Amino acid sequence: MSTIMQKIKEIEDEMARTQKNKATAHHLGLLKAKLAKLRRDLLAPPTKGGGAAAGEGFDVTKSGDSRVGLVGFPSVGKSTLLNKLTGTFSEVASYEFTTLTCIPGVITYRGAKIQLLDLPGIIEGAKDGKGRGRQVISTARTCNCIIIVLDAIKPITHKRLIEKELEGFGIRYIIITHFFISSGRNTDGLMRYRLNKEPPNLTFRKKDKGGINLTSTVTATHLDLDTVKAICSEYRMHNADITLRYDATADDLIDVIEGSRIYMPCIYAVNKIDQITLEELEILDKLPHYCPISAHLEWNLDGLLDKIWEYLDLTRIYTKPKAMNPDYDDPVILSSKKRTVEDFCIRIHKDMLKQFKYALVWGSSAKHKPQRVGREHELEDEDVVQIVKKI
Ligand SMILES: Nc1nc2c(ncn2[C@@H]2O[C@H](COP(=O)(O)OP(=O)(O)OP(=O)(O)O)[C@@H](O)[C@H]2O)c(=O)[nH]1
Ligand SMILES: [K+]
Numbered sequence: 001m002s003t004i005m006q007k008i009k010e011i012e013d014e015m016a017r018t019q020k021n022k023a024t025a026h027h028l029g030l031l032k033a034k035l036a037k038l039r040r041d042l043l044a045p046p047t048k049g050g051g052a053a054a055g056e057g058f059d060v061t062k063s064g065d066s067r068v069g070l071v072g073f074p075s076v077g078k079s080t081l082l083n084k085l086t087g088t089f090s091e092v093a094s095y096e097f098t099t100l101t102c103i104p105g106v107i108t109y110r111g112a113k114i115q116l117l118d119l120p121g122i123i124e125g126a127k128d129g130k131g132r133g134r135q136v137i138s139t140a141r142t143c144n145c146i147i148i149v150l151d152a153i154k155p156i157t158h159k160r161l162i163e164k165e166l167e168g169f170g171i172r173y174i175i176i177t178h179f180f181i182s183s184g185r186n187t188d189g190l191m192r193y194r195l196n197k198e199p200p201n202l203t204f205r206k207k208d209k210g211g212i213n214l215t216s217t218v219t220a221t222h223l224d225l226d227t228v229k230a231i232c233s234e235y236r237m238h239n240a241d242i243t244l245r246y247d248a249t250a251d252d253l254i255d256v257i258e259g260s261r262i263y264m265p266c267i268y269a270v271n272k273i274d275q276i277t278l279e280e281l282e283i284l285d286k287l288p289h290y291c292p293i294s295a296h297l298e299w300n301l302d303g304l305l306d307k308i309w310e311y312l313d314l315t316r317i318y319t320k321p322k323a324m325n326p327d328y329d330d331p332v333i334l335s336s337k338k339r340t341v342e343d344f345c346i347r348i349h350k351d352m353l354k355q356f357k358y359a360l361v362w363g364s365s366a367k368h369k370p371q372r373v374g375r376e377h378e379l380e381d382e383d384v385v386q387i388v389k390k391i
């Protein structure tokens with residue numbers, strides 16, 4: 001372990017010493033790739049003994065349309081928040097580590113059922129297996145959105161500490177954390193989280209020969225061919241086509257090569273704002289991804305629900321049976337990424353597609369009232385759909 005730590009330190013020192021400019025870009029890219037590989041080694045799941053294995057979360061059955069997890073240091077008010085939002089009972093107390101396991105609750109909001117998970121507090125050292133840190137972090141992986149709960153009285157230091165903890169090692173993004181999570185899919189069993197960040201819009205295609213080719217549909221200011229070659233050579237990839245569709249950075253390319261990143265929305269809920277001044281509140285309110293609340297006094301819980309809704313980015317579809325009014329109370333909930341008529345059919349019944357002839361759609365995705373569409377048609381939030389079956 002210590003030798004990996006030493007190597008990481010050496011590389012970080014070298015990066016700090018190296019001036020950032022065009023001439024050093026490829027060298028810095030190479031250092032970043034080395035660093036990413038070392039962190040991966042460092043975070044490899046333990047072989048035997050000591051803490052839970054990296055991939056084991058709490059055993060709570062998924063339910064509803066979406067899952068949201070509450071992550072934070074002890075006594076920031078996670079359980080208070082769960083109780084107020086879901087009417088569930090999770091013990092609240094002024095001492096730390098009141099909650100020792102995962103407690104689920106359900107929020108019904110705009111016709112969607114959102115499962116909210118209260119989790120034990122995490123502490124410094126969680127990533128090394130201290131406390132229930134690993135289990136918490138692994139459970140967070142199963143969520144569609146994370147709420148990092150912060151205490152308004154100690155916002156900045158607390159936030160930095162928790163980011164460092166979730167980040168694993170080294171600092172890359174200000175509010176982005178990489179969790180180490182077993183994926184089951186990847187042989188090294190590692191997952192890192194990227195919070196509030198879209199997956200890089202670049203393709204990386206390995207080949208057998210032909211060297212490294214870089215094409216870009218935009219002006220690339222961060223990556224040039226030398227830098228890309230340096231990063232690829234660190235991963236012993238000498239033949240590949242790389243296409244950039246936006247101004248990608250070296251970190252983005254490394255993320256794509258390393259794979260196993262999870263891109264997840266994250267809200268910073270700053271709790272206990274009843275303890276701070278109006279001036280302080282105004283500052284907090286302006287920060288991106290922040291939502292100031294008082295769970296105890298139920299201040300701005302509507303604001304938080306709105307933000308959760310926005311970050312989950314769900315699509316509500318109302319079903320209209322033939323010659324009847326649509327059912328507005330019980331929408332079918334689709335994710336914004338899978339919201340075609342086909343996705344809708346699959347959600348209703350597994351055999352629905354076999355009988356599918358066409359669909360009639362009313363709402364913002366429809367050009368007419370109604371529009372007749374096929375199974376590839378993309379639906380919009382609050383559309384009304386009637387499926388017409390083959391006879
Ligand atoms: N002033 C104030 N106190 C709060 C608020 N929300 C929670 N608390 C208090 O903070 C303390 C901790 O609350 P919990 O809900 O147990 O915190 P937790 O994050 O679940 O704690 P652990 O389970 O121990 O990690 C309790 O004494 C709560 O009454 C709030 O909005 N304002
Ligand atoms: K507590």
Ligand SMILES: [Mg+2]
Nearest residue numbers: 078079098099
């Ligand atoms: Mg608790």
